[in-house]
Amino acid sequence: MQHKFSMYNHYGTLRDGSVLIYNVLSSAVAIMSQEEFSSIHKAVPLDAEADLFSAASEMGFVVPAEEDELSKVLALRNSNNYSDKRAGFQILPTTGCNARCFYCYEQGFKASTMTRETIDSTVEFILNYCENMEEVTIAWFGGEPFTCENYIAEISKRLTAEFDRRGTRYFANVITNGALISEKNIDAIVKDYRISSVQITLDGRGEKHLARKGFLDKSVSYQLILNNIALLTRHNVHVMVRINVDRENLEDCLAIFDDLAVLDADKDNLWPYVAPLYSDRSKPNQDCFGKDELSDVFTKVYKKMIDTGFIQTVNGLPMNFSNATCCAKMLNNFVISPEGDISKCEHLLNVPEEVIGHVSSGIVFNSAMAKWSDANIPEQCKTCSYLPVCQAGCTAAETRGFGFGRCSYIAFVHDAIIEAANYLLERSEE
Ligand code: SF4
Ligand code: SF4
Incomplete structure (x- = not known):
C-alpha cells in the first residue's frame, strides 16, 4: 500500500x-x-x-x-458538535462580582441577577430541552457565581432531582475566583451541586494576585485562594488553575508553580496551566504578549512546570487531539444570561443580534443560530496542520477583534514544545 x-x-x-x-x-x-x-x-x-x-x-x-485526513477530522468534529445525546448550559445566575479584575470583558456591563421568574423558567427550559438527552452538563459562570450560591443550590436541586428520575447523566463545573469556597460549603459543592470540575484564576503571586483581582472584601488573601484550591482537590474535585500572564506579571506567575507544588493538595486533581492575557485590537494593551512572543513565554512556562513536577513527560505538552475547544459550535450548547436571554457564547452576551431565544419562550433558529450551527470551517483551517487540536479556533475572537484572532495559542508554541522535550530528555539523562 x-x-x-x-x-x-x-x-x-x-x-x-x-x-x-x-x-x-x-x-x-x-x-x-x-x-x-x-x-x-x-x-x-x-x-x-x-x-x-x-x-x-x-x-x-x-x-x-x-x-482524506481533513474529512476524517471534520467527521470527528461533526460527531461531537452535532451529538443529540448531550447538551450543555452555561448559566450566569448573576453578572455581579466580588472582585474587579482589570481585564474582565464584563466591565461596563450593568450587573444583573436572575429574578424568581427567570430561575423557574431556566429550570423548565433545561428540563424541556433535555427530554431525550443522555447527558447534561451545567457550567456555572458569572460575574462570580458563588455570590448567588442560593440560586446554584436551588437550580441544581431541581435539575438533579428530575434528571436522576429520568436516568440522565448530570455533570457540573464552575468558573470562579475561589474566594467564596470554604469548609462550610465544600460538601454542598460536591454532593448537592455535583460540581466535579472547577476553574480558578490566579493573576500573580501574593499581593500581585490581590492587586490585579481587586477583591471587594479586603480580608481575602492569596493563601486563602490556594487553601481553597487544595480543599477542592482533596474532595476529589478536578481543579484547573488558570494562570493569566502578561509582560508585567510573567516572572511572578512562574513562582506560583512553586506554591502549588508544596500545597497540601491531591496533585492528581490539580491542573495548573498558563493563559496569555489578551486585549481588544481596538484598545491594544501593550502589556499583552504578541503571538510572536508566545514561544519564548511558553519555553519559560514549560521549564518551570517540568522543574515543579507539573509536566513529567512529553505527554504533558499540548500535542494531543482535542474535540472540545469551542462549546458555541456544539448544537446543543447554550449560554443563559441573568435576564434569561439565550446565546451561544459568553463573549457575546451584550450583543443583541447574537440572542437566539429566551428561557421563557425557547430557541428560535434565527440567523445567529444558523451561523453557529454551520459545519463549514474557514479555508485557512482546511490546510492547517493544527486543525485537530485547535478545531478552527475562536469565532468570537476573530469577529469581535480580541486576542490572537481566530487561532489558538497552540499554533505559536512549537519551538517551546521542542525545547521542553529537550529539557525533559536532558533531565532524564542526569
Ligand atoms: S467562540 Fe470563542 S469564546 Fe465563544 S465559546 Fe467558542 S472558543 Fe469560546
Ligand atoms: S490555528 Fe488558526 S488556521 Fe489553524 S485551525 Fe486553528 S484557527 Fe484555523
Missing part, C-alpha cells in the same frame, strides 16, 4: 541530533534518529526499517496515500 506523511505531523530536531515527532490527530509522540525520520518523512519503507514503518503507520505518522 502507498503511504504519505500525515499532514498533522509536527517535528523538530533535538540537541542530541534525534527527531521529536508528534501527530495532533493520533496524539502519538516519538523520538527517532534522523535516518528513521527520513524514511517516515518520505513515506517510503526501507527493508531494514519495515518494523519502524509499520509502527509509524499504527501511530498515524504515515497514513494510506488515499486517506
Whole structure:
C-alpha cells in the first residue's frame, strides 16, 4: 500500500541530533534518529526499517496515500458538535462580582441577577430541552457565581432531582475566583451541586494576585485562594488553575508553580496551566504578549512546570487531539444570561443580534443560530496542520477583534514544545 506523511505531523530536531515527532490527530509522540525520520518523512519503507514503518503507520505518522485526513477530522468534529445525546448550559445566575479584575470583558456591563421568574423558567427550559438527552452538563459562570450560591443550590436541586428520575447523566463545573469556597460549603459543592470540575484564576503571586483581582472584601488573601484550591482537590474535585500572564506579571506567575507544588493538595486533581492575557485590537494593551512572543513565554512556562513536577513527560505538552475547544459550535450548547436571554457564547452576551431565544419562550433558529450551527470551517483551517487540536479556533475572537484572532495559542508554541522535550530528555539523562 502507498503511504504519505500525515499532514498533522509536527517535528523538530533535538540537541542530541534525534527527531521529536508528534501527530495532533493520533496524539502519538516519538523520538527517532534522523535516518528513521527520513524514511517516515518520505513515506517510503526501507527493508531494514519495515518494523519502524509499520509502527509509524499504527501511530498515524504515515497514513494510506488515499486517506482524506481533513474529512476524517471534520467527521470527528461533526460527531461531537452535532451529538443529540448531550447538551450543555452555561448559566450566569448573576453578572455581579466580588472582585474587579482589570481585564474582565464584563466591565461596563450593568450587573444583573436572575429574578424568581427567570430561575423557574431556566429550570423548565433545561428540563424541556433535555427530554431525550443522555447527558447534561451545567457550567456555572458569572460575574462570580458563588455570590448567588442560593440560586446554584436551588437550580441544581431541581435539575438533579428530575434528571436522576429520568436516568440522565448530570455533570457540573464552575468558573470562579475561589474566594467564596470554604469548609462550610465544600460538601454542598460536591454532593448537592455535583460540581466535579472547577476553574480558578490566579493573576500573580501574593499581593500581585490581590492587586490585579481587586477583591471587594479586603480580608481575602492569596493563601486563602490556594487553601481553597487544595480543599477542592482533596474532595476529589478536578481543579484547573488558570494562570493569566502578561509582560508585567510573567516572572511572578512562574513562582506560583512553586506554591502549588508544596500545597497540601491531591496533585492528581490539580491542573495548573498558563493563559496569555489578551486585549481588544481596538484598545491594544501593550502589556499583552504578541503571538510572536508566545514561544519564548511558553519555553519559560514549560521549564518551570517540568522543574515543579507539573509536566513529567512529553505527554504533558499540548500535542494531543482535542474535540472540545469551542462549546458555541456544539448544537446543543447554550449560554443563559441573568435576564434569561439565550446565546451561544459568553463573549457575546451584550450583543443583541447574537440572542437566539429566551428561557421563557425557547430557541428560535434565527440567523445567529444558523451561523453557529454551520459545519463549514474557514479555508485557512482546511490546510492547517493544527486543525485537530485547535478545531478552527475562536469565532468570537476573530469577529469581535480580541486576542490572537481566530487561532489558538497552540499554533505559536512549537519551538517551546521542542525545547521542553529537550529539557525533559536532558533531565532524564542526569
Ligand atoms: S467562540 Fe470563542 S469564546 Fe465563544 S465559546 Fe467558542 S472558543 Fe469560546
Ligand atoms: S484557527 Fe488558526 S490555528 Fe486553528 S485551525 Fe484555523 S488556521 Fe489553524
